[in-house]
Amino acid sequence: MSTLIVRNLGKTFxxxxxxxxxxxxxxxxxxxxxxxxNGxxxxxxxxxxxGLVHPSEGDIIIKGINLNEHPIAAKAHIGYVPDEPFIYNKLTGREFINFIAGIYRIEKDHFEERMAAYFKRLGIGEWIDEFSEKYSHGMKQKVIMCQLFLHNPDLILIDEPLVGLDPKTSKTVREIFFELRDQGKTLFICTHTLSFAREIASRLGxxxxxxxxxTGDLDALSTISGSRDIEEIYLKLTEESTTADR
Ligand SMILES: Nc1ncnc2c1ncn2[C@@H]1O[C@H](COP(=O)(O)OP(=O)(O)OP(=O)(O)O)[C@@H](O)[C@H]1O
Ligand SMILES: [Mg+2]
Known part of the structure; x- marks a missing residue:
């Protein structure tokens, strides 16, 4: 079964x-x-x-569930990491994670150990017990990313995962994404980092x-654009699409 089906989706502000x-x-x-x-x-x-912005038209089906008709059931399968990480200032990272676990009704025994391993891998360390007002952008991003391992979502949506992350953490994040893929999860990632896109994407849009x-894999986009270099492919295809409209 497809994890995600999007049909004729539109939004007008x-x-x-x-x-x-x-x-x-x-x-x-x-x-x-x-x-x-941009934009x-x-x-x-x-x-x-x-499920945070209501579409002007179209359908979103997550694991066979229509998001508009059954939002709670559909959202149970989603993990979302926004581009602007937000944690209440007066919560520590750990309190934030516990708060999210509460929303998903997950018992502490079921996540504490697993989370501790991810805190360590992502280099969060003792920061987990500091108030988030002291966090750097990257630190917030890392703590928010840990939510993905709480409720085990099948569809993972991540906006600009690398912004603010140091090179070592970026590498860990890449490894984690591959692990999730190998577990059969579906990842939908938006990024401007073309080298990262080239390395991790099974399909690009x-x-x-x-x-x-x-949409297509790197080979398909290389054929369409006549180039093997991801930067050239990107520039040609975005350029062509904007000039073709005019
Ligand atoms: N809440 C909003 N109200 C009005 N216009 C909006 C709103 N959110 C987005 N837009 C507009 O919708 C368009 C798409 O914006 P969006 O943020 O989806 O782009 P993006 O591809 O994520 O860009 P970036 O690469 O800069 O993150 C832009 O023209 C933006 O100004
Ligand atoms: Mg954006």
Whole structure:
């Protein structure tokens, strides 16, 4: 069964068409990476799938469940890491994680040990018991990423995972993403880091001005663009799509 099916998804903010006619199907064990210029509609797309922005049109089906009709059941399968990590200032990282676990009704015995291992791997260390107001951007991002290991979601949505992360943590995050993929999870990642996209994507999408112009693996996009270099592929395909519209 597909983890995610998106049909004719659209979002209009007043008179701005942020996302338009987007169709997509993602399977278990797939890492889909969405690329596109600033303002192309990546975050809006992720937020709609996460159930945080209501679509103007279209359907989102998560593991066979229509998000609009059964939001709670559908969202139980989703893990979402936003591009601007937010934790209440007066909570420590650990309190934040416990709070989220409470929302998902997960017993402490079922996550404490597992979480401790991820805190260690991500280099959170003793920061976990500090108030989050003292956290750097990267530290917040890491703690928020740990939510993904609480309720074991099948569909993982991550907006700009590398922003603020140091090189060592970026490498760990990449390893964790591959582990999740190998467990049969589906990852949907938006990024501007092309080298990262090239390394992790099983399939890439290019969105421009709200329209998903191309999807395919690196070979397919190389063939379309006539280049093997990810930067050239990106520039050619985003360029072509904007000039073709005019
Ligand atoms: N809450 C909002 N109200 C009005 N317009 C919005 C809102 N959120 C997004 N937009 C508009 O929708 C369009 C798509 O924005 P979005 O944040 O999805 O782009 P993005 O591809 O994530 O860009 P970036 O690479 O800069 O993160 C932009 O024109 C943006 O101004
Ligand atoms: Mg964005």
């Amino acid at each position: 007043r008179n701005v068409s942020a996302v338009n006619g987007l169709d997509l199907e993602l399977r278990p064990g797939e890492i889909f990476v969405l690329l596109g210029p 192309a509609g990546k975050t809006t797309t992720l937020k709609m799938i996460a 290019i969105i421009s001005e709200g329209v998903l112009k191309f």
